[in-house]
Amino acid sequence: MGDCGVGILPGAGGSISGLVSYSEARRASKTPERFGQGEPQGLQASEAANNATVGGGMVPTLVLGIPGTPPDAIILGALLVQGVQTGPAMFESGGGSMVFTFIYGLFIATLLMLPIGLLIGRYAFKSIVTFPKAVLVPAVAFMTMIGAFAIRNSLSDVVIMIALGIMGWVLDRLGFKPSPIVLGLILGPIAEQGFVQGWMIGGATGDPLSIFLAGPLTITIVVLIFASLFFPLVAGWLRRRRNTEEACHDG
Template sequence: MPGIEYLLEALTLTNIMLALGGVIAGTIIGSLPGLTATMAVAVLVPITFSMPPASALILMGAIYTGAIYGGAYAAILLNTPGTPSAIATTFDGFPMAKRGDGDLAVTLACLASVTGGLVGAAFLLGLAPPLAEVALAFGPVEYFWLAIFGLTLISALSEGNLLKGLIGACFGLLLSSIGVAEISADVRFTFGSQVLLGGIETVSALIGLYCIPVLIDLVATPDRHLKVTHQPKGFRLLESLRISWKYKFNLIRSSVIGTLVGILPGAGGSIAGLVAYSEARRASKRTEHFGTGEPEGVQATESANNATVGGGFIPTLVLGIPGTPPDAVILGALLIQGVRTGPNLFTQEGSIVYTFIYGLFLATVLMLPTGLVIGRYAYKTIVTVPKAMLVPTVAFMTIIGTYSIRNSISDVIIMITLGVIGWVLNRMGYSPSPIVLGLILGRIAEQGFVQAWTIGAATEELFSMFFGRPISLAIIAFIGLSLFYPLIRARWIGRRRKVSAD
């Protein structure tokens, strides 16, 4: 275990202030729909150039971890993921807020994010070099199966009609293939329009599909946005701690899943959250409550997405391969600082790496008080602001947030159009979540599938390429478990009841 001198180095006043400022800035930026963790880190990178490398890393890590957590506010209170990592948080977070438990959901999300962040940082501290090998073991076919694993969540998100969920997912998959194809560079489904050449931007689509329908319904009636069943009574911290303790295995499992998914380059927080949510739902005794405001769902996604911060740093620092998009920005900043990442970094530049890892622990711990305070303020604001101010504020934020992603007015028009389509589809019983799932996982699935297909065809080992690799087989087993476990469980419970009745 690295020495205490690095811990003391991380605990200097400058580093504490950097971690605190980074967490606050990241949380606020992450809470604004459209502003992602990558953007938060990228925008603030230039101010780190004049700092010592360890302090710069602490600041960037703090911004990153704060932004991932900040995404939960908009997901819970507005049904709009502030960052793509918080997609799965909307599934149960918004229903909790709708029934009057928004403050509880925000506090639960904070506790889960802190737990996930600490677990991710612990893996980074203790197991970075051996875990980095996992990143190298994942080839295109494993990414393809991982995306399919994410798609199995459709059964959970279809709200009673699996066929509609599958149709929605196919629609999302088709949307994901608009624009220039990644492998062959063919132009697809643009029908001559320049606007569609760049494809549909995922975050814009998220904002449209989740947020615009909420605004359309919000403006139609004088009712309050969120139900308030009680007078605000503090953070509801004790209640949240009780729930967190009750579902501690869910927290730990989701955090480990988040760390492992974070290690995989390109996978990121959104996939980590979806996989952890899927597993939490499968393992829970309250499976049928998922999607209706189940605290376990919020815990699973929020702990997993924050665990990707530590997980993503593992391949970034050990192999020089960024685990997540913000890691790529941080890697660039490190190269400018003259720090050479690689297997020898932990031995040759121990003072930088270990000081940073302890700094990441510090930032994550500081996220607890700051997250609770900012979360409570966000909740109070949302429930007390008059509708005539809330609706234009959110609408304005969706416009500027979407515009700022690619500086494109066309993206804003696409976002609003998708929002209207999402609202109509919702009216017809088609939930937006499978569409979003298809849109996000489509690119990963297609890239993995086409690459694996090409390699398999070239080596004449197509079948073994898809079904002959141990990691692939393990993921396929999880897919089967995820799909059929509810059936097996229902049959098992039925049999037990029959036996006890006899």
């Protein structure tokens, strides 16, 4: 549900929801140390989140004409080429038949994912796991280099990419997982834009901070942030307490 909500955010896609889910699954797990070593829970969380954004991403695409995910941008482009205008008018014209086509299409695609995933996945995953590292490692390295270069046609970006990779590895060795840092880098501009807008609106009323606790939606978000922040602490404290009680009971 949460990742469907992430998909609704314009510009946020499967990568953000995948990282959010992975991070939360790791924080909520009883065995977080196994994450990053092929833990099924981590894979399930990020992949389920990736799929959940597909439906959510259609919301800003069809309602606002802003693609929620990269595939939605292609769908939006195809609609515009065909002369279909997205927005409220799309829901009114023809009784919303175009919108319901998307809804039913997504529903059928979701149902078909199970048999197709079971059939193809069995062979595809096997070939990926057994793919020789001597080909996989240089191929991935080459794609990161050409991908970093192609963004602004600059070799400096490739150097920055390598430097950030080194920094990520060092932080990982120090015990800081890279996924929350990557998440912060991706969500940072979106959060800054929202924060500055809220600050300016609040500033017009004379109290810039009041806008952040002005309605039930913002209060809910603030409560969820604090719950997410303190959940691992409370869970850890409860776990230690339970272990101590069990040790006393056994003793």
